[in-house]
Amino acid sequence: MARYTRIAGSIALITLKNPPVNALSAAVRQGITDSVGRALSDPEVEAVVLCGEDGKFCGGADIKEFARPMTGPGLVPMIDAIEAGEKPVVAAIEGVALGGGLELALACHYRIAHYKARLGLPEVTLGLIPAAGGTQRLPRLIGVPAALDLITTGRHVSAHEALKLGIVDRVTDRNTLELAVEFAKSVSGQPLAPRRLSTRQPSCPTDLDSFLEGAMLRVRQRARGAIAPVACVQAVRAAATLPFSQGMEQEKELMASLFTSAQARAMQYCFFSQRTVGRWSMPSGARWDNSKAQPIHKAAVIGLGTMGRGIAVSLVQAGIPVVAVEMETKQLEVAKHAVTSILEREAQKRGKEPKLGLIHFSIDLQDLREVDLVIEAVFEDMALKKQVFRELSSVCRPNAFLCTNTSSLDVNQLAAATRMPELVVGMHFFAPAHVMKLLEVVYGPRSSPVAVATAMQLGKRLGKVSVAVGNCHGFVGNRMLMPYMEQSVFLLEEGATPEQVDQALEEFGFPMGVFRVSDLSGLDVGWKVRKGLGLTGPGVAPGESARIRQGRRYCPLPDLLCKQGRLGQKTGKGWYLYDKPGGRVAKSDPWLHNFLEEYRSQHGLQAHPVSQQEVLERCLYSLINEGFRILEDGIAAGPEDIDTIYVFGYGWPPHRGGPMFHAGAVGLPTVLEKLEHYSQAHPDIPQLQPSSLLRRLVTAGSPPIHKWREVVKTVHSQL
Numbered sequence: 001m002a003r004y005t006r007i008a009g010s011i012a013l014i015t016l017k018n019p020p021v022n023a024l025s026a027a028v029r030q031g032i033t034d035s036v037g038r039a040l041s042d043p044e045v046e047a048v049v050l051c052g053e054d055g056k057f058c059g060g061a062d063i064k065e066f067a068r069p070m071t072g073p074g075l076v077p078m079i080d081a082i083e084a085g086e087k088p089v090v091a092a093i094e095g096v097a098l099g100g101g102l103e104l105a106l107a108c109h110y111r112i113a114h115y116k117a118r119l120g121l122p123e124v125t126l127g128l129i130p131a132a133g134g135t136q137r138l139p140r141l142i143g144v145p146a147a148l149d150l151i152t153t154g155r156h157v158s159a160h161e162a163l164k165l166g167i168v169d170r171v172t173d174r175n176t177l178e179l180a181v182e183f184a185k186s187v188s189g190q191p192l193a194p195r196r197l198s199t200r201q202p203s204c205p206t207d208l209d210s211f212l213e214g215a216m217l218r219v220r221q222r223a224r225g226a227i228a229p230v231a232c233v234q235a236v237r238a239a240a241t242l243p244f245s246q247g248m249e250q251e252k253e254l255m256a257s258l259f260t261s262a263q264a265r266a267m268q269y270c271f272f273s274q275r276t277v278g279r280w281s282m283p284s285g286a287r288w289d290n291s292k293a294q295p296i297h298k299a300a301v302i303g304l305g306t307m308g309r310g311i312a313v314s315l316v317q318a319g320i321p322v323v324a325v326e327m328e329t330k331q332l333e334v335a336k337h338a339v340t341s342i343l344e345r346e347a348q349k350r351g352k353e354p355k356l357g358l359i360h361f362s363i364d365l366q367d368l369r370e371v372d373l374v375i376e377a378v379f380e381d382m383a384l385k386k387q388v389f390r391e392l393s394s395v396c397r398p399n400a401f402l403c404t405n406t407s408s409l410d411v412n413q414l415a416a417a418t419r420m421p422e423l424v425v426g427m428h429f430f431a432p433a434h435v436m437k438l439l440e441v442v443y444g445p446r447s448s449p450v451a452v453a454t455a456m457q458l459g460k461r462l463g464k465v466s467v468a469v470g471n472c473h474g475f476v477g478n479r480m481l482m483p484y485m486e487q488s489v490f491l492l493e494e495g496a497t498p499e500q501v502d503q504a505l506e507e508f509g510f511p512m513g514v515f516r517v518s519d520l521s522g523l524d525v526g527w528k529v530r531k532g533l534g535l536t537g538p539g540v541a542p543g544e545s546a547r548i549r550q551g552r553r554y555c556p557l558p559d560l561l562c563k564q565g566r567l568g569q570k571t572g573k574g575w576y577l578y579d580k581p582g583g584r585v586a587k588s589d590p591w592l593h594n595f596l597e598e599y600r601s602q603h604g605l606q607a608h609p610v611s612q613q614e615v616l617e618r619c620l621y622s623l624i625n626e627g628f629r630i631l632e633d634g635i636a637a638g639p640e641d642i643d644t645i646y647v648f649g650y651g652w653p654p655h656r657g658g659p660m661f662h663a664g665a666v667g668l669p670t671v672l673e674k675l676e677h678y679s680q681a682h683p684d685i686p687q688l689q690p691s692s693l694l695r696r697l698v699t700a701g702s703p704p705i706h707k708w709r710e711v712v713k714t715v716h717s718q719l
């Protein structure tokens with residue numbers, strides 16, 4: 001709803017009232033429509049100020065309403081009526097003006113923002129376009145190039161950037177509402193025509209056509225199959241080339257094609273999933289709302305390799321004092337130089353001073369006496385990590401939280417090496433840790449709810465999307481990756497090339513196919529993991545066949561490449577060829593194709609054409625199948641957790657919602673049928689055997705994804 005009050009004699013104040021973000025629900029739209037009508041018809045009102053309750057102007061259209069039939073006044077006529085009114089309307093923007101919230105502000109004749117406010121048109125991140133006139137008014141206010149940037153990326157801008165761009169008229173660090181009221185009085189009686197954005201001409205680059213063509217090309221490349229960014233460019237083109245009313249028609253048509261699309265549903269599911277994972281729970285019944293986080297005043301990072309450096313940077317950027325520890329002076333100096341330059345570079349990008357004073361580099365574990373939390377990021381080796389945890393346990397305060405950044409090792413074993421195992425949790429960051437948004441918070445059977453709450457809270461402070469997961473090999477993300485990667489190499493044995501597999505995955509929407517990723521991160525990473533699991537190297541039982549391990553199919557191809565020194569980009573060759581060690585541009589490698597042929601003939605394998613469909617079904621459905629097992633095992637609380645991990649940590653295209661959402665979108669019976677088909681064709685690959693949860697869901701009539709937790713609960717209650 002909206003509250004109408006009269007203040008300062010002649011000013012009507014309309015306050016949007018819909019906690020927590022004053023979204024434009026039907027009731028709010030009705031309230032605004034009524035209040036504006038009242039203000040315009042009251043002869044004693046000279047000007048209007050529009051604001052939001054509780055320091056938040058407006059978070060946009062009510063996304064929850066998108067799934068229901070629309071009721072109440074339309075957003076577009078409401079906005080048009082404000083702009084066309086004969087009294088000046090001033091938007092007093094505090095907190096956020098996003099999406100429909102900014103479009104509402106653009107209809108006002110003046111905009112005043114608090115310096116901490118954030119503004120933007122993020123509809124593209126929900127699979128939509130700003131269709132309440134945003135695509136038509138913003139280019140008329142700030143010009144086509146700047147508007148195109150904001151609309152196609154959906155990025156939020158600070159009030160100061162908004163002022164520079166010309167989106168707002170004033171930025172203040174005073175009381176925004178008071179200033180807006182003073183301002184409204186000062187402009188009352190001035191002509192309104194020049195302030196109506198719909199009547200302006202947008203400022204365009206001289207070579208508009210080639211500018212828009214170039215923009216479309218870039219947007220298509222970046223979009224990876226998402227349709228909303230493309231529609232954004234089309235809508236801005238309409239603003240640049242058509243009169244306002246025709247542009248609005250185009251905007252409406254484009255929105256109509258997106259509004260009910262599968263992609264919009266997927267992206268809106270991602271939005272709500274990201275919020276759902278914040279309400280974490282553990283099988284013990286501990287939850288986000290019954291477990292209290294401890295404050296972290298000072299933290300430490302042990303081990304300053306790539307991960308440790310990124311984690312240290314992340315902590316410093318969040319304003320947390322850090323002790324950064326390496327074992328030897330030489331390594332410490334190298335790390336110090338690297339961390340300092342990242343901090344300087346990042347600060348420069350943000351136009352701020354680097355907070356170098358917050359980090360203390362040390363080789364002395366005694367410097368950890370004062371810290372509240374330690375994140376261990378040493379080499380991925382259980383014996384070494386156990387040793388570190390034993391030492392931490394004796395050096396740190398007894399109530400210090402001890403976290404490990406392991407990407408797959410058993411958190412419980414590390415906890416067992418300490419005096420307070422309940423204070424041990426995993427904090428699995430993703431490289432580069434100061435950039436990647438995902439954090440898996442891993443609880444072992446002995447981790448206390450306080451430790452989990454503290455790690456989740458810290459993740460939030462670092463700006464991460466944190467997901468609480470149970471302890472198993474690879475946790476959620478890497479555990480699901482294993483069958484996916486296995487399928488990709490089995491496909492090579494059967495006749496595919498790395499190029500074919502990667503192309504299929506990239507056309508699906510991944511930024512990089514599995515083999516490009518492997519070359520980028522280094523083939524030796526997986527080699528080491530496989531050695532640790534006894535799948536290759538000295539741990540393999542003598543006489544075991546090259547293509548069978550632990551009773552199931554195994555593909556030694558990645559091990560063979562590693563033995564040849566083909567470790568990926570860093571050695572200049574891996575699954576692809578690079579112009580030099582460290583080169584980035586992947587080229588097809590005839591050597592590899594010959595090698596694959598020889599390998600097949602050596603092992604009596606018949607190559608057959610592998611279709612794009614088979615690549616996708618085998619790689620993705622085996623990954624999804626593992627996701628169902630993870631739910632069944634209680635390692636993830638719900639499908640939203642898995643999907644958030646994949647979208648934020650593994651490049652799963654957001655317009656496809658995440659692997660579990662994708663399974664629902666494809667249809668669970670289809671996924672089941674395909675897995676049954678492939679597992680019959682490949683009985684030596686147990687990962688292709690459909691999980692019992694998938695079977696149960698299909699038997700239960702394939703309920704929508706938000707009902708899966710209920711089915712999982714019945715599985716757990718029967719165990």
Ligand SMILES: CCCCCCCCCCCCC/C=C/C(=O)SCCNC(=O)CCNC(=O)[C@H](O)C(C)(C)COP(=O)(O)OP(=O)(O)OC[C@H]1O[C@@H](n2cnc3c(N)ncnc32)[C@H](O)[C@@H]1OP(=O)(O)O
Nearest residue numbers: 023059060061062063064098099100122131132256259275
């Ligand atoms: C054939 C049919 C044709 C149909 C054609 C239809 C035409 C219709 C025309 C309509 C045109 C509409 C054009 C406008 C579209 C939009 O405005 S879409 C929304 C754009 N806005 C956003 O994307 C902002 C989303 N929100 C955020 O980014 C953040 O929430 C925040 C505002 C920055 C606040 O962040 P934070 O403080 O961290 O809080 P959160 O935890 O994120 O959120 C708190 C709770 O608020 C809920 N919420 C947030 N925004 C919205 C929203 N816009 N609508 C509904 N709910 C929202 C969020 O879910 C949280 O809820 P809980 O999880 O329950 O706590």
